[in-house]
Amino acid sequence: MNLIPLPAFSDNYIWLIQHQGRALVVDPGQAEPVTRWLAENQHQLDCILVTHHHGDHTGGVASLQQQWGAKVYGPASESLPFEYQPLKQGDAVNWGGLVFQTLDVPGHTAGHIAYWSQPSAQEPILFCGDTLFSGGCGRIFEGTPAQMLKAMDTLATLPGNTRVCCAHEYTLSNLKFAMAVEPDNLALQAYVQQCQKLRSENLPTLPAQLATELQINPFLRSRQSTVIQAVKAFAPQTAHQDVEIFANLRSWKNDFK
Ligand code: ZN
Ligand code: FE
Numbered sequence: 001m002n003l004i005p006l007p008a009f010s011d012n013y014i015w016l017i018q019h020q021g022r023a024l025v026v027d028p029g030q031a032e033p034v035t036r037w038l039a040e041n042q043h044q045l046d047c048i049l050v051t052h053h054h055g056d057h058t059g060g061v062a063s064l065q066q067q068w069g070a071k072v073y074g075p076a077s078e079s080l081p082f083e084y085q086p087l088k089q090g091d092a093v094n095w096g097g098l099v100f101q102t103l104d105v106p107g108h109t110a111g112h113i114a115y116w117s118q119p120s121a122q123e124p125i126l127f128c129g130d131t132l133f134s135g136g137c138g139r140i141f142e143g144t145p146a147q148m149l150k151a152m153d154t155l156a157t158l159p160g161n162t163r164v165c166c167a168h169e170y171t172l173s174n175l176k177f178a179m180a181v182e183p184d185n186l187a188l189q190a191y192v193q194q195c196q197k198l199r200s201e202n203l204p205t206l207p208a209q210l211a212t213e214l215q216i217n218p219f220l221r222s223r224q225s226t227v228i229q230a231v232k233a234f235a236p237q238t239a240h241q242d243v244e245i246f247a248n249l250r251s252w253k254n255d256f257k
Contacts, residue, residue: 001096001119003163005204006033011169012056013206015127019096022046026115026127027167031060035067047095050074050084051129052112057167058082077111087113105131105155107148108138116158124162126210128155133166134195134208136174137219139254145247152220152246160211171195171205177256178218181230181249187215222246 005013008030015026016037024047028034038045045068048061052075062082065072073093076086087093089104093115100115108130115127130138131151140148175192182188191212195205214220221227222245232238235248 001098001122003125003165003207004037005165005206006037007169007204008033009056012167013165013169013204014060015165015167017096017098017125018043019098022096024049024095025064026165027051027057027129028060028064029056029058031063031067034060034064044068045070047093048072049093049100049115049127050080051114051127051131051167052109053078053080054109054130057129075111075113078109089113100127103154105151107131107140107143107145107151110142112138112143112151114155116162118159124159125165125207126155126158126162127165129167131155132164132213132217132219133168133174134164134171134205134213135178135191135217136170136253137217137250140250145250146243148219148250149222149243149246152222155210156214156220158210160209160214162210163207164210164213165207169204169206171208172199175216177253178216180256181218181252182221182224182226185216185226187212191216218249219246222249 002018004016008014014028017024023043023045026049048070072084074080074084076088087102091102093100098117100117103114105112105114118124132155198205218227231245231249234252238248
C-alpha cells in the first residue's frame with residue numbers, strides 16, 4: 001500500500017492510495033492528473049473520497065466516476081453534483097483492506113468531513129481536506145470559529161504518528177504566520193528549515209506528522225500561553241475565552257501578508 005500526492009491546479013494535492021493494482025483518490029478537483037497516473041501505472045480506479053463541496057476538490061469526480069465506475073463517498077450534509085454515498089461521523093468506508101473512519105469537522109464548509117485510517121503495520125493516515133493544513137487551518141467560510149476549534153480538537157486526539165494528508169501545499173506561507181505568532185518556538189524554527197529545504201527541491205512538505213503539528217501549528221496550539229499572549233497583543237480587546245482567542249487568531253491570519 002502506497003500513499004502518493006498528485007499535484008493539481010497550482011497548489012492542490014489529490015491523494016492517491018495504490019493497492020494491488022487498484023487505486024483510491026481523495027478530492028480529485030481535476031480528473032487529468034489521476035487519469036494520467038492510472039495509465040502510467042496501469043491501475044484501476046475504484047474508490048473516490050470527497051471531503052467537502054468546493055470545486056477544487058470535486059471538479060474531476062463526475063468524469064472519473066463515469067470513466068471507471070468508481071464508488072464515490074462524500075459528506076452527508078452537503079450536496080454534491082454527482083451520485084455518492086453520504087457519510088457522517090462514525091460511518092466507515094472499507095477499501096483494499098483499509099477501514100476509513102468518518103469524522104465531522106465543519107468550519108471551512110458546513111458539512112466538511114475527514115477520513116482516518118489505521119493500516120496494519122503502517123502509520124495511520126488522515127485525509128483532512130481544507131480543515132487542517134501543515135502550520136495552519138482552512139478559512140472559515142460557512143461554519144463558525146467554535147466549530148473550527150472543535151474540529152482542531154477532534155483531529156488533535158488522533159494518534160501522534162498520524163500522517164496528515166492536507167489538500168493544499170500552503171505550508172511555507174502558513175509557517176510565516178506561525179513564526180509571527182510564536183517566534184521563539186524552537187520546534188517551529190526547525191520545521192521551517194526542514195520545509196524550506198523540501199520546497200527548494202520541489203518536494204511536497206506533506207504528509208505532515210500530527211505530533212509535529214501539535215508542536216508548531218498555532219491553530220492546534222490556541223490554548224498555549226504563548227499563542228494567547230500573541231493574539232492579545234494583536235487584538236487587545238480579546239476576551240480570555242477559547243473560542244474568541246481562536247477566532248481572533250484566524251482573523252489575524254486572514255489579513256496576514
Ligand atoms: Zn475548500
Ligand atoms: Fe481547497
